[in-house]
Amino acid sequence: MAQTPQQRKANEKYARSEAAKRGKGxxxxxxxxxxxxxxxxxxxxxxxxxxxGGLAFEFLRIMPEIWTATVAMFNRMLA
Known part of the structure; x- marks a missing residue:
């Protein structure tokens, strides 16, 4: 059943009054x-x-061996 204009107006008035009661959320x-x-x-x-730290200490431990191997390789290439 459709609303009549009078019912619609009453519903809108009621909705406004209820919204005013609730206040601004x-x-x-x-x-x-x-x-x-x-x-x-x-x-x-x-x-x-x-x-x-473990990786750094391990690298420092093997660095002399790497250096020795590198120098030996260059000496063989130059000789």
């Missing part, structure tokens, strides 16, 4: 949530030191 703002890593920064630094 609070606006919802999306706040960016800061996600925390499950691993602390200290542990990441320690892990990086263990991995990269």
């Amino acid at each position: 609070k606006t919802v703002t999306n706040q960016k949530q800061i996600s925390k890593s499950p691993v602390s920064v200290g542990w990441v630094v320690l892990l990086a030191f263990v991995v990269c």
Whole structure:
């Protein structure tokens, strides 16, 4: 059943009065949530030191052998 103009006017008046009763709603703002890593920064630094530090120390250990092999190769090429 369709609304009559009188019913439509009454419904609009009722809707305005109900909206006025509710007042202006609070606006919802999306706040960016800061996600925390499950691993602390200290542990990441320690892990990086263990991995990269171990590689650096290993490279320093084998560097004299690499240098000796390189010099021997150049001596053979020049001689």
